[in-house]
Amino acid sequence: MSDITQSLAEIVGESYVSDQPEEAYFYARDPGLMPTHEPDYVVIPKTVEEIQKIVRLANREKIPIVPMGAGMALTGLVIPLKGGIVVDMKRMTGIIEVNENARLVIVEGGTSQGLLKSHLEKNYPKLRHSIPDSPATATIAANVMIHGQGRLSQQYGFNSDMVAGLEVVLASGEVCKIGSNSISPDWFSKGAPMPDLSGLFLGWFGATGIITKVALKLYPRKKMRDVELFITDREDLIQDMVFELTHTEMVEDINIFTQPLPMIFKDNHHMAIFFTGDTDTELEFKRKMIWDSLDRFIRSKDGGFMGVSPAMKPTLLEMPQRSVSRFADVNKGGGFEYSGPIILVEKYPECARKIKELAEKYELGYSGMARIIGRGHCMMFGFAFTFNRADPDMMDRTRKALHEVSEFSLKAGGVFWKATADEQRMALDKMDPNTRALMGMIKKNIDPNGIMNPGNWEVK
Amino acid sequence: MKYADIVHRCFRCGYCKFTSDYTDFNCPAYRKFRFETYAPGGRMWLIRAWLNDEIKTSERFQEIIYSCATCANCVEHCVFTFSEDLVNIFIAAREELVSEGIIPPPVRDFLKNIHVNGNPYKEPANERGKWAEGTPIETYDGQEYLFYVGCVGSYDERAKKIAATVGSLLVKAGVSLGILGEKETCDGNEVRTLGESGLFQLLAEQNIESFKKHGIKKIITLDPHSFNAFKNDYPGLGGEFEVYHYTQVLAQLIRSGKIDLKEYKAKVTYHDPCYLGRHNGEYKAPREILKSIPGLELIEMERNGENAFCCGGGGGNFFTDILGGGEDSPNRIRTIEALDTGAGIIAVACPQCAKMLEDGIKAEELDDKLTVMDVAEIVMQAVS
Numbered sequence: 018m019s020d021i022t023q024s025l026a027e028i029v030g031e032s033y034v035s036d037q038p039e040e041a042y043f044y045a046r047d048p049g050l051m052p053t054h055e056p057d058y059v060v061i062p063k064t065v066e067e068i069q070k071i072v073r074l075a076n077r078e079k080i081p082i083v084p085m086g087a088g089m090a091l092t093g094l095v096i097p098l099k100g101g102i103v104v105d106m107k108r109m110t111g112i113i114e115v116n117e118n119a120r121l122v123i124v125e126g127g128t129s130q131g132l133l134k135s136h137l138e139k140n141y142p143k144l145r146h147s148i149p150d151s152p153a154t155a156t157i158a159a160n161v162m163i164h165g166q167g168r169l170s171q172q173y174g175f176n177s178d179m180v181a182g183l184e185v186v187l188a189s190g191e192v193c194k195i196g197s198n199s200i201s202p203d204w205f206s207k208g209a210p211m212p213d214l215s216g217l218f219l220g221w222f223g224a225t226g227i228i229t230k231v232a233l234k235l236y237p238r239k240k241m242r243d244v245e246l247f248i249t250d251r252e253d254l255i256q257d258m259v260f261e262l263t264h265t266e267m268v269e270d271i272n273i274f275t276q277p278l279p280m281i282f283k284d285n286h287h288m289a290i291f292f293t294g295d296t297d298t299e300l301e302f303k304r305k306m307i308w309d310s311l312d313r314f315i316r317s318k319d320g321g322f323m324g325v326s327p328a329m330k331p332t333l334l335e336m337p338q339r340s341v342s343r344f345a346d347v348n349k350g351g352g353f354e355y356s357g358p359i360i361l362v363e364k365y366p367e368c369a370r371k372i373k374e375l376a377e378k379y380e381l382g383y384s385g386m387a388r389i390i391g392r393g394h395c396m397m398f399g400f401a402f403t404f405n406r407a408d409p410d411m412m413d414r415t416r417k418a419l420h421e422v423s424e425f426s427l428k429a430g431g432v433f434w435k436a437t438a439d440e441q442r443m444a445l446d447k448m449d450p451n452t453r454a455l456m457g458m459i460k461k462n463i464d465p466n467g468i469m470n471p472g473n474w475e476v477k
Numbered sequence: 478m479k480y481a482d483i484v485h486r487c488f489r490c491g492y493c494k495f496t497s498d499y500t501d502f503n504c505p506a507y508r509k510f511r512f513e514t515y516a517p518g519g520r521m522w523l524i525r526a527w528l529n530d531e532i533k534t535s536e537r538f539q540e541i542i543y544s545c546a547t548c549a550n551c552v553e554h555c556v557f558t559f560s561e562d563l564v565n566i567f568i569a570a571r572e573e574l575v576s577e578g579i580i581p582p583p584v585r586d587f588l589k590n591i592h593v594n595g596n597p598y599k600e601p602a603n604e605r606g607k608w609a610e611g612t613p614i615e616t617y618d619g620q621e622y623l624f625y626v627g628c629v630g631s632y633d634e635r636a637k638k639i640a641a642t643v644g645s646l647l648v649k650a651g652v653s654l655g656i657l658g659e660k661e662t663c664d665g666n667e668v669r670t671l672g673e674s675g676l677f678q679l680l681a682e683q684n685i686e687s688f689k690k691h692g693i694k695k696i697i698t699l700d701p702h703s704f705n706a707f708k709n710d711y712p713g714l715g716g717e718f719e720v721y722h723y724t725q726v727l728a729q730l731i732r733s734g735k736i737d738l739k740e741y742k743a744k745v746t747y748h749d750p751c752y753l754g755r756h757n758g759e760y761k762a763p764r765e766i767l768k769s770i771p772g773l774e775l776i777e778m779e780r781n782g783e784n785a786f787c788c789g790g791g792g793g794n795f796f797t798d799i800l801g802g803g804e805d806s807p808n809r810i811r812t813i814e815a816l817d818t819g820a821g822i823i824a825v826a827c828p829q830c831a832k833m834l835e836d837g838i839k840a841e842e843l844d845d846k847l848t849v850m851d852v853a854e855i856v857m858q859a860v861s
Binding site for chain 1 (some may be wrong): 485487491492494500501510511513519526535538541
């Protein structure tokens, strides 16, 4: 056992540290297509104090340190690009406190989306959080760290906008409270009315600190939930349709998907419009408002509502949607990856055409899916391609297609979501120089030894 | 390796680790070790790497492969079309390890003992039926049912008492049954799950021949593991028998009024054995029995039915103890979950679960709060 392994074992216990080839292999990759890099060590801490000690050790020894939730970003954000210690957070799964009336929850840094969903459903039936469609193992902390989106993003913005406070272990090993909790026992705001320091951590992929606790805003959970499907072949009208739908303020979530299969879906755009209610009256009122808002498109024969079959409805209403993961194996290949730029809704037609063009060029299966963020302020457009892990050529074609998506996204005015290392470099190159310099200054001061997830957001 | 054409299809999304409602991680090996490598997805990716010679047959790899309790939680919750084959894939990897002759020492010892002694306890065959002495259970001689007890029920002190209770109860209720005693042979379920497919086939063929020679048509098993082997694996080898787990027979006897149940006041929680529940879909019969006892309050654990958390004894781990030790061992976790219900009794329908959970109670020092009783032992209390 090396000295570092021994030191880590003294911190977390021998059972929860590995420098073995099996863990090195697994933690060197995520389910996506990014190049592999092996960690030197994997540790699974149980407490904040253990994380502090690990970070101090890493700082002293100048060893890179990479926090990891479930590793479901698919863009390589938990692949240790320069080796070092991967800190698997999933032994820290506590739900520390729920303030029912204030609709707030505080969770530990490894608490999964699934665990919080289950806890709320069983104990607080009037509360919910904005659950993403990533697998249920995805953690709350990692999701807000990457500015994820979820079922409530159309109403309340990015999931990171719903953060109400953080606890972070800094590169120095100190614990820092971010938000109202820094001067109050109550976690209800990540910044306002003070300077919002959460921006020093959210979106940085662990390059500035390790999130050990998250306070999250919760929202009303209605007793009923339903979905309508609106179909159009007029991609140029999507923006107008979204405008009308969001104007109603009746909609929970809007997802728009375009895909070649099944055959009847080809060349159409399906808007899944989710809505909720506590009573039949409320639900039916909202349904009517939604139908009325799109009436002019029906009258102009530019679209119509499609009956949602009993077989299809549970799949659409499921949270998280397991079908998203199933996409990986539609061709019995076990792989998919997507690039999901955040971009204006008016760019939907370009995005929809681009994914089809790339799928044809590289002979790939695809699914395009837009999730509306805010009241139509922007959207995440997922360019998803499925590939066969046993087919290196197909994997290479998928990489090329995704690279073209990255170039397209920047040109189209988009911003990379959960950017790969390459996309981060592209973004930094294009970024306003003063903004880039500010990012560099922040990183240099907060992590002077460059140990925190190095290779991410590195300003040269 | 069998299923080698499937292993690349795992996306490692992790649904396999959970219950259906995401209450908790529900893979016993993952709960114990907590490295992703010990979860079904990790195992799939490592098997592929191993087949591609990217990792070697290390001791840790063997531990990872043999830490699977074959509880089938992953089969139940994996979202992909190959989910049914997940446990089979892990067993296929074990078969490869066995054929290479590189297996953990406890696995090697278990298989050797079965091969040499016919049972994992290294006990002589003529001791096999001694548990039945002093009971009304007779040697099989053309009765309607064979009562098959298995290695654990035949040799383990605690399990022998359960076997005697089950057998006596059935006889008392008028069931025509007999045992093979010293002529009984290991069913091989754990031999198969530990990857010794050749030895399993030998045992199965011996049993099938013996059953046929005795004219056996119907079998009642004590152990869900035997039930699984007879029901699912023996038909493929020419062994078509009418197979029941004893709880199925007991439920029918109670339903038809052949067992008269008196009041038995107790708060009971029921632990689903994986080889009765997830592997064979029998969740109702044990619950029906318990609910039919006047005064008995059945309180479900949070994880039950198809979401039940394995005691950690499946897949040969009862013998190899790879999942044992430490506060994260599955039997200790399950014991605490049972305690949280407020019940004073954990009802089981598997002698292996009984032993595992009793060990969990001891380790958690809960002897004064919790007792493990087989469903038949509870019924016996209500009868007498």
